[in-house]
Amino acid sequence: MVNVVWFKRDLRLQDHAPLHLALQKRQPVLLLYIFEPMLLNDSHYSERHFRFIKESLDGLQKQLEAYHTQILIVEGKAEDVFKTIHQQLSIKSVFSHQETGIQITFNRDKSLKLLFKSLSIQWKEFVNNGVIRGLQNRKTWINSWENFMSQDLLPFSASQGQFVNQNQINSLKGQFNLVNLSTERNLNFQKGGRPTALRYLRGFLQDRYPNYQKNISKPLLARKSCSRLSPYIAWGVLSMREVIRASIEIEDKTNHKQALSQFQSRLRWQAHFIQKFEMEYRAEFQNFNSAFNVLEKPYNKALVDAWKKGETGFPLVDASMRCLIQTGYLNFRMRALLVSFFTHLLWQTWQEASSHLASLFLDFEPGIHYPQLQMQAGTTGIHTLRIYNPVKNSYKHDPDGEFILTYLPSLRAIPLEFVHEPWRLTAMEQSMYNFELGKDYPRPIIEMDTTRQHASDSIWKIIQSQRSKMEGKKILKRHTLRGSH
Numbered sequence: 001m002v003n004v005v006w007f008k009r010d011l012r013l014q015d016h017a018p019l020h021l022a023l024q025k026r027q028p029v030l031l032l033y034i035f036e037p038m039l040l041n042d043s044h045y046s047e048r049h050f051r052f053i054k055e056s057l058d059g060l061q062k063q064l065e066a067y068h069t070q071i072l073i074v075e076g077k078a079e080d081v082f083k084t085i086h087q088q089l090s091i092k093s094v095f096s097h098q099e100t101g102i103q104i105t106f107n108r109d110k111s112l113k114l115l116f117k118s119l120s121i122q123w124k125e126f127v128n129n130g131v132i133r134g135l136q137n138r139k140t141w142i143n144s145w146e147n148f149m150s151q152d153l154l155p156f157s158a159s160q161g162q163f164v165n166q167n168q169i170n171s172l173k174g175q176f177n178l179v180n181l182s183t184e185r186n187l188n189f190q191k192g193g194r195p196t197a198l199r200y201l202r203g204f205l206q207d208r209y210p211n212y213q214k215n216i217s218k219p220l221l222a223r224k225s226c227s228r229l230s231p232y233i234a235w236g237v238l239s240m241r242e243v244i245r246a247s248i249e250i251e252d253k254t255n256h257k258q259a260l261s262q263f264q265s266r267l268r269w270q271a272h273f274i275q276k277f278e279m280e281y282r283a284e285f286q287n288f289n290s291a292f293n294v295l296e297k298p299y300n301k302a303l304v305d306a307w308k309k310g311e312t313g314f315p316l317v318d319a320s321m322r323c324l325i326q327t328g329y330l331n332f333r334m335r336a337l338l339v340s341f342f343t344h345l346l347w348q349t350w351q352e353a354s355s356h357l358a359s360l361f362l363d364f365e366p367g368i369h370y371p372q373l374q375m376q377a378g379t380t381g382i383h384t385l386r387i388y389n390p391v392k393n394s395y396k397h398d399p400d401g402e403f404i405l406t407y408l409p410s411l412r413a414i415p416l417e418f419v420h421e422p423w424r425l426t427a428m429e430q431s432m433y434n435f436e437l438g439k440d441y442p443r444p445i446i447e448m449d450t451t452r453q454h455a456s457d458s459i460w461k462i463i464q465s466q467r468s469k470m471e472g473k474k475i476l477k478r479h480t481l482r483g484s485h
């Protein structure tokens with residue numbers, strides 16, 4: 001009989017409760033990762049995610065060489081994979097982290113639960129980054145989160161004999177579609193794997209964090225001044241506890257307390273948002289606040305396509321989208337701007353934006369993505385409504401146009417004074433700069449002032465409605481933390 005440790009969004013050996021506990025049992029341990037076709041083909045995911053996962057798994061395989069074992073990495077439906085392993089080796093228990101995922105992973109977990117029950121396999125699921133399953137409200141949540149984060153990191157220590165032996169792994173391999181981990185390195189994207197994750201963590205806490213707060217909203221400078229830890233946290237290459245611990249270690253020595261404390265508050269937001277989604281998983285499809293269901297937003301393919309390609313005619317919006325397409329990363333403010341532009345100024349639904357953005361964010365984390373998407377779209381009814389002005393944000397956060405010109409090189413032909421609003425160029429100026437609006441760069445696809453006013457009027461009407469207030473109260477009751485309101 002064997003125990004299986006099933007890796008999902010927890011691609012590390014250190015501070016890994018399922019692995020740590022499995023190694024304390026008598027049964028040999030089989031390490032498993034499954035590339036599930038339902039996720040390979042899901043619109044939230046794209047090649048960039050699978051490349052990152054493969055890079056991370058490849059690093060784990062190298063770490064495991066010293067223990068003469070390896071992770072069995074297969075492609076297949078999870079139920080079929082477990083059935084086959086059970087037939088071959090007889091599984092006693094499966095150890096894994098709880099997953100706050102999308103509907104299809106939730107459904108997969110329900111089917112697996114039934115399967116494991118029918119095969120008398122125990123499924124031991126562990127709390128992931130302090131997110132608690134089955135909570136009805138958040139009154140005691142912050143205490144449990146703090147308690148979880150203050151516990152010691154779980155070391156990885158094993159001996160060769162604790163793992164299923166290589167012959168058994170080899171014979172299992174014959175039963176599956178194996179996955180080749182070789183990938184073509186794309187230097188535009190952050191690389192998966194523990195050594196790179198630790199480099200980002202050390203680099204941030206040794207050099208980069210002092211300008212965190214100052215540059216967090218600036219699209220170009222944030223790329224250096226923010227931690228850039230998000231993909232490593234989202235895919236579990238680092239545990240949140242490790243990151244928090246590392247940040248606490250420099251608290252006494254730092255001369256930049258404010259910047260460090262701002263960063264630490266973002267670390268707390270991670271589980272805060274995921275917990276919200278864990279309790280409201282319907283938020284993948286439905287408005288948090290049902291009062292907003294009456295909003296009518298007719299689908300407009302031309303507008304949606306222009307936004308997806310970064311061809312709206314608003315330079316900061318287009319540069320943000322193209323940057324995301326090219327690099328998989330965007331700072332918080334520009335993510336919020338993209339969503340606000342789409343849902344308010346283009347007057348399209350957040351549902352229409354969700355999987356496009358998810359497939360582009362290398363750090364896609366359903367539990368942050370959906371609550372943030374809805375917060376920026378204004379469909380929670382409990383947060384301040386922010387309809388970002390793409391032009392004002394452009395002057396404020398990219399005054400020298402460096403970010404815009406990096407991702408929209410065609411605008412390099414015109415003087416800086418027009419880069420934020422190229423539609424202000426007269427026909428004569430266009431010909432003087434050998435630049436044609438509509439050909440070298442799109443004309444604005446909407447009239448901003450009109451659509452802004454329309455969005456603001458329509459949303460405020462709902463915010464002030466009795467139904468929105470009642471729904472808002474219910475949401476607050478379930479999600480307000482002790483000590484906040």
Ligand SMILES: Cc1cc2nc3c(=O)[nH]c(=O)nc-3n(C[C@H](O)[C@H](O)[C@H](O)COP(=O)(O)OP(=O)(O)OC[C@H]3O[C@@H](n4cnc5c(N)ncnc54)[C@H](O)[C@@H]3O)c2cc1C
Nearest residue numbers: 226227228229230266269270332335336363364365369372
């Ligand atoms: C529409 C939208 C979608 C988003 N989708 C994701 C997503 O899928 N995955 C994701 O990790 N972040 C998401 N964010 C939050 C945020 O933009 C990113 O976490 C951040 O920009 C990542 O960069 P960083 O690692 O340098 O962050 P830092 O500012 O250095 O923060 C460190 C860590 O704290 C957490 N964090 C930071 N900001 C937030 C936040 N606002 N909410 C929750 N946790 C936060 C992340 O784990 C991040 O890695 C989204 C924001 C918006 C507006």
